[in-house]
Amino acid sequence: MRREFLFLSILVPGPDHPKISLDVFLQPLIYELQMLWEHGTEAYDVSCQQNFNMRAVLMWTISDFPAYGMLSGWTTHGRLSCPYCQDNTDAFQLRNGRKSCWFDCHRRFLPSDHPYRRSRTLFTKSKKVFDAPPPEIDGYTLLEQLRDFGANRTPDCGGNGHEHVYGAGEVHNRHKKSIFWDLPY
Template structure:
């Protein structure tokens, strides 16, 4: 893959919304956020969360140039916004919804005419703590994975009271693999059944 347009998310979106895909003026966006300490010392009493929006319709060498990045939101505070991040993001979400459904009249300097530009937020890019805040899903504990949820196979350690994912990787092996039936070198008296999960 040399460009996000070759990725599954982009192609799937184009099949779901063919009218949007046919209009070359429409743009696809990505959102990214993470904590930033202006005093350059983590653990200080102040931090802020910039929210970046990148345009992915551009060639790969231009997508991440500062000229094409926008900061529609800067969340200041003494600590991270946590689950309250949705309060800060609500105006941006409303604007993105409007850009997708109605679009906005925009001037094309090359063709010298106006057109109705629409935009879609295809994905977010973040580390696991920011991912937990953006999705309102706890990235700790037994249900840490948003996709696997309760099918992850994780369990609580009896002594440490911590969640553990040991032995969960065997489900990705073929059904006839010798490790799926091994009840000695992995979890005691436990075989893996059900086959490889759907990606």
């Protein structure tokens, strides 16, 4: 495979980032991925010297945390910003300034016999961590959450015109249903 086909970059024109409306720019990509998954395309295998039907799938995206929020529909700021912990977070507000803080919230993901879990001096003063990490959430559970909270897709509500999603910032941090849920896999 040639190098120019290894990465897909999306450059959005204009001085402002698209915020929630990034899905509008992804619609052609999602459409093509759906076609390649359902019908495939004719390709030639040089080693076997024959044609075959090649299908394509989007396996993952690599992005920074703010871009993850735009792609996934999970708000990446506030007390519930961790997509793994969700409402099982140990985040707290700083006394002066009332900023959310996640310092020392993820030691519970370390193995139970890890020395950092027992350390009272390297992290929050005189605190040991014995909690188990929250259970990992699968795709079916996430889809049920999206249905329950009533999150809309960006193309359905017209750009950044999203309404407030029930429970956002209190129980969860979802603000939209990502366009990636339209993919059949």
